[in-house]
Amino acid sequence: MNRAELDSIRQAGPAILPSLLQCDFGNLQSEVERLSQAGTSVLHLDVMDGHFVPNLTYGMPIVAGLRRHTSLPLDVHLMISDPLAYAKAMVDAGADMLTFHVEAVDDAVDVAGQIRDLGVGVGLAINPDTPMSQLDGALDGVDMVLVMSVQAGFGGQSFNPVALDRIRDLRARFPDLLLEIDGGINASTIGPARQAGCDLFVVGSAIFSSDDYGVAIAGLNDAMASNQGAK
Numbered sequence: 001m002n003r004a005e006l007d008s009i010r011q012a013g014p015a016i017l018p019s020l021l022q023c024d025f026g027n028l029q030s031e032v033e034r035l036s037q038a039g040t041s042v043l044h045l046d047v048m049d050g051h052f053v054p055n056l057t058y059g060m061p062i063v064a065g066l067r068r069h070t071s072l073p074l075d076v077h078l079m080i081s082d083p084l085a086y087a088k089a090m091v092d093a094g095a096d097m098l099t100f101h102v103e104a105v106d107d108a109v110d111v112a113g114q115i116r117d118l119g120v121g122v123g124l125a126i127n128p129d130t131p132m133s134q135l136d137g138a139l140d141g142v143d144m145v146l147v148m149s150v151q152a153g154f155g156g157q158s159f160n161p162v163a164l165d166r167i168r169d170l171r172a173r174f175p176d177l178l179l180e181i182d183g184g185i186n187a188s189t190i191g192p193a194r195q196a197g198c199d200l201f202v203v204g205s206a207i208f209s210s211d212d213y214g215v216a217i218a219g220l221n222d223a224m225a226s227n228q229g230a231k
């Protein structure tokens with residue numbers, strides 16, 4: 001994803017990104033079709049290595065398989081200890097945006113630069129218990145900050161409101177930075193996250209627990225617009 005494509009995502013307004021973590025992996029193609037029909041504009045893919053986080057998901061073959069069956073942009077959330085070891089393979093597989101964790105690397109600016117050189121958008125993620133000071137001086141070459149509202153590793157966890165203060169703080173300091181939130185987003189938490197200044201909302205459980213993804217996404221958009229939920 002180049003800068004113009006990222007800008008067009010931002011200009012299109014807030015977007016809900018389904019996280020495939022909770023989907024039916026036995027019917028991946030049909031799940032993606034259902035999400036496309038429900039109005040999805042970007043897919044969020046959670047890659048976990050069983051080392052950076054205590055959970056294991058999938059890697060390049062699934063990203064490549066999705067790429068063959070959809071033209072939707074693929075936003076790949078790398079919850080892995082060595083993002084550079086897999087960055088090129090992920091881009092070759094079809095990733096449009098690669099987000100790595102600030103906790104995983106020694107020099108985030110260097111990693112961001114090497115990912116940017118691969119021709120994709122770059123995101124930097126931060127877990128709820130990591131001090132925000134770790135982002136100081138780390139945002140050069142970063143297109144997006146992913147503020148985790150759960151500890152990375154599992155779907156279905158409860159929203160941590162510390163993420164709201166973080167979004168507010170980043171939005172005030174970086175008006176043009178793309179901000180994404182991930183974890184525990186539902187009809188109660190999406191409104192406050194939008195009000196705090198977030199652009200992209202990753203949603204797993206609150207979509208995949210519904211029989212009708214279109215209804216679930218419409219409900220989340222309504223909740224976001226009416227800003228329901230606790231502050």
Ligand SMILES: O=C(CO)[C@H](O)[C@H](O)COP(=O)(O)O
Binds near residue numbers: 021046
């Ligand atoms: O990165 C993640 C977990 O580490 C997932 O994107 C996230 O948890 C989505 O699932 P849910 O909406 O159920 O919290």
Ligand SMILES: [Co+2]
Binds near residue numbers: 044046077
């Ligand atoms: Co994620």
